Amino acid sequence: MECMNGLCASSNSIEWENGWPLQSGGFATLCLNCGSAYKQFVFCETFHSEETGWRECTSCGKRLHCGCIASTSLLELLETGGVSCKACIIKNSKIPSTPKEKHQACALSTENFIDQNLETMGPAQPGDGAENDGQEQRLPPSLNNALQESNSAKRVNESLVQTNLSISLSASSNSGVFAEERQLSTAVSSFQQGCGPRHLLPRLLPNSILSAGLGLETNSSNNISQLRVARPPVEGRVKNQLLPRYWPRITDQELKQISGDSNSTIIPLFEKVLSASDAGRIGRLVLPKACAEAYFPPISQPEGLPLRIQDVRGKEWVFQFRFWPNNNSRMYVLEGVTPCIHSMQLQAGDTVTFSRMDPEGKLLMGFRKASNNVSVQKDSHYSMNNGAFQGERFFGNAENNLPIMSGYSGLLHSLKGSKNSSMPTLSKHVYAGDNPLSESSLLPERKRRNIGPKSKRLLIDGHDSLEIRISWEEVQDMLRAPPSVEPSIVSVEDHEFEEFEEPPVFAKRSIFVVRLSGEHEQWTQCDDCFKWRKMPIDILLPPKWTCQDNIDQTRCSCSAQDELCSSEIENLLKMNEDLTKRRFQTSLNKPMYENKSQDQETPTINAGGETSQPVTSSIATTTKHPRHRPGCSCIVCIQPPSGKGKHKPTCTCNVCMTVKRRFKTLMMRKKKRQSDREAEIIMAQRNNQFPTSASAKDEAEVDHSTNPNINNTQVSLQFVPSDDARRSETDILSTRNSEIFKGGLDLNSCPVREITAPPRVSMTSLLLEASLPLDTYLKQNGLTSLLTEQQAVSSPRVENMEEHSNDLSEKDQIEKDPL
DNA sequence: TATGTGCATGGAACC
DNA sequence: GTTCCATGCACATAC
Numbered sequence: 063m064e065c066m067n068g069l070c071a072s073s074n075s076i077e078w079e080n081g082w083p084l085q086s087g088g089f090a091t092l093c094l095n096c097g098s099a100y101k102q103f104v105f106c107e108t109f110h111s112e113e114t115g116w117r118e119c120t121s122c123g124k125r126l127h128c129g130c131i132a133s134t135s136l137l138e139l140l141e142t143g144g145v146s147c148k149a150c151i152i153k154n155s156k157i158p159s160t161p162k163e164k165h166q167a168c169a170l171s172t173e174n175f176i177d178q179n180l181e182t183m184g185p186a187q188p189g190d191g192a193e194n195d196g197q198e199q200r201l202p203p204s205l206n207n208a209l210q211e212s213n214s215a216k217r218v219n220e221s222l223v224q225t226n227l228s229i230s231l232s233a234s235s236n237s238g239v240f241a242e243e244r245q246l247s248t249a250v251s252s253f254q255q256g257c258g259p260r261h262l263l264p265r266l267l268p269n270s271i272l273s274a275g276l277g278l279e280t281n282s283s284n285n286i287s288q289l290r291v292a293r294p295p296v297e298g299r300v301k302n303q304l305l306p307r308y309w310p311r312i313t314d315q316e317l318k319q320i321s322g323d324s325n326s327t328i329i330p331l332f333e334k335v336l337s338a339s340d341a342g343r344i345g346r347l348v349l350p351k352a353c354a355e356a357y358f359p360p361i362s363q364p365e366g367l368p369l370r371i372q373d374v375r376g377k378e379w380v381f382q383f384r385f386w387p388n389n390n391s392r393m394y395v396l397e398g399v400t401p402c403i404h405s406m407q408l409q410a411g412d413t414v415t416f417s418r419m420d421p422e423g424k425l426l427m428g429f430r431k432a433s434n435n436v437s438v439q440k441d442s443h444y445s446m447n448n449g450a451f452q453g454e455r456f457f458g459n460a461e462n463n464l465p466i467m468s469g470y471s472g473l474l475h476s477l478k479g480s481k482n483s484s485m486p487t488l489s490k491h492v493y494a495g496d497n498p499l500s501e502s503s504l505l506p507e508r509k510r511r512n513i514g515p516k517s518k519r520l521l522i523d524g525h526d527s528l529e530i531r532i533s534w535e536e537v538q539d540m541l542r543a544p545p546s547v548e549p550s551i552v553s554v555e556d557h558e559f560e561e562f563e564e565p566p567v568f569a570k571r572s573i574f575v576v577r578l579s580g581e582h583e584q585w586t587q588c589d590d591c592f593k594w595r596k597m598p599i600d601i602l603l604p605p606k607w608t609c610q611d612n613i614d615q616t617r618c619s620c621s622a623q624d625e626l627c628s629s630e631i632e633n634l635l636k637m638n639e640d641l642t643k644r645r646f647q648t649s650l651n652k653p654m655y656e657n658k659s660q661d662q663e664t665p666t667i668n669a670g671g672e673t674s675q676p677v678t679s680s681i682a683t684t685t686k687h688p689r690h691r692p693g694c695s696c697i698v699c700i701q702p703p704s705g706k707g708k709h710k711p712t713c714t715c716n717v718c719m720t721v722k723r724r725f726k727t728l729m730m731r732k733k734k735r736q737s738d739r740e741a742e743i744i745m746a747q748r749n750n751q752f753p754t755s756a757s758a759k760d761e762a763e764v765d766h767s768t769n770p771n772i773n774n775t776q777v778s779l780q781f782v783p784s785d786d787a788r789r790s791e792t793d794i795l796s797t798r799n800s801e802i803f804k805g806g807l808d809l810n811s812c813p814v815r816e817i818t819a820p821p822r823v824s825m826t827s828l829l830l831e832a833s834l835p836l837d838t839y840l841k842q843n844g845l846t847s848l849l850t851e852q853q854a855v856s857s858p859r860v861e862n863m864e865e866h867s868n869d870l871s872e873k874d875q876i877e878k879d880p881l
Numbered sequence: 882t883a884t885g886t887g888c889a890t891g892g893a894a895c896c
Numbered sequence: 897g898t899t900c901c902a903t904g905c906a907c908a909t910a911c
Binding site: 882886889 | 911
Binding site: 338 | 900901902903904
């Protein structure tokens, strides 16, 4: 069976046995973004080894994907050879709690991650860089080098550090001094941030992306000594205080160059990305408080003291190191930095690095230019992306628990890096010369901030990021749950996750349409003849599909009549394009974290084959309104999917109570109308006339009130239904009431479909229903509570009017602003 | 009027 | 809720 993953860069196939992959020249990379056995897989480029890739939970017996075993489970794996799924871990409270346990888990998971990768890597493939050194590798060269170097580094007791979304590697002897601190700090930091498990990027990503995504910087020589390492602080007092964003990222080679042939030791202290203020004319460089207090001489007076700092050219600058009182704290600044900044031709976004030369104790100042083609907005955009990822926390409880997007964050992160690093860069580092990577594309663990005032931030890269994001969304659209696999629902910290025992697969992208008749269709394009074919809605197509693959002719119809005519194709494609544009436009106006549309808008095709405006898809989703937002809790959005989770008749949730209240109003109005009608009939018999227009209008109001798709104002002012239309809507009303009376509050009815395909209800039954006294009606249908409420109403007419008004206003409000 | 100085403010990250 | 820090702003000073 061919790999279902359309993104696999190799044609290697996977052998399957009983639905489980066997290792057969398959890939040996880890799941990109997971940390649990949840549905977080991105690529099938995961472990395929029966031995190493799949485990059974020792507690519940579920088969777990090794790449998705929580890092905390790896302790268990190493110690006992068994693992527990995350649900069991939580259930059994096996999550490390103490810092020591967390550190152990993180460190062990890191080592295990490396070991497993090196051990399970398959044979080298052309183009993956392995041919350069003849070594086996299945990973992109930069990562491979890093891993190999790291592996060798481990043999010489060097360190390997992994952070949540980054792996910082160092293997040179010079870095040994930082090893322990780095490991501990990183472990602690990782767990503070929600220690992510192992993240390995897909092999199709270019090296630069990997470097960016993993927090590595390499130069073209792939020399490990030139890996840009985020070095944790060496001073004990700030070891666990200094934010990683200030950790100096300096290569060992650069350190050597600084120290030269002297016996001095260069200790990187911290670095800072210059803000607009820092690089502006004011000449004040705001220092991170922790750094200033840790590495600069203590000052007690705001005036501070002059500080001599030598730049890399040997020139000595004197800055005023001082502070301002600020909110019972201090704000440290270096004043008089303008000449130095100008001298180095630094600007916002560039990085200044502070080091100390021991034993002299001399302060050194270096800098690293951001890529010339990385604009300020890049940074801003990056920050926005970061915000997006953080905003996506609503998907889960911790970063490593994010079901889908957490891992994507890593990749998006990387893709961002791709955007930058794929361009020609003019990076220049004062220490080491050319730097092929832009600083702004890195900084994986560093908090990014917007650079420059908001008013001056440009939007030049907004489209770039959105294109990336939309493309990524398109990729997500290709992700499908594994066929014939029912997810189990796991609740973790009040968040429900769908847990699959098999990774999702990539499927060919299709267009889903809903006929006005309510029929769902899937249309896909043959990769051979490029004709659009109608497919069953539930079929999962491989990424590459042709008509000839249609073995099961009974399921996949490829007859001539199932081809979309050119006009339909045009319409569908145009609508898809419109949808994309709309997403695009929406994306421009919404924060990134709101951009991930959870709604799958589906075009509709009417009976004549003409496409119409998209309607919200009813495929495995709730009916949502146009202004739906993720997390929206309005009455429209909180209803369960059709057929799933119908509310019980005794349910007292807001939705049900609202429905009941509306029903009560409806029935009261019905009773009133009935009495009015009786009176009118009597009058008509007397006058030989039909009911008055007022009655018709009243009925119209009643009817339209049951149809949320009809604008109230329009209806009340304009809609005077014909007898046929009224009958039709009465049928609908009756049907809906019948459904409600049956005890199943189906909150997912689709008005459009109901109108287009109304169930058959005889007028006789309707009249019988209508003629029933309300109390009898309610009793028959087990709605005595409503009866009680109804009896409590002292003035039905006034109450009806008020409730009707409230109803309308409430419904208006829902339609106007469902939030 | 331009520039420098000191502090305040508010967004964002952190705890 | 607290802290950090990028930046705004009022005032002072220089030109």
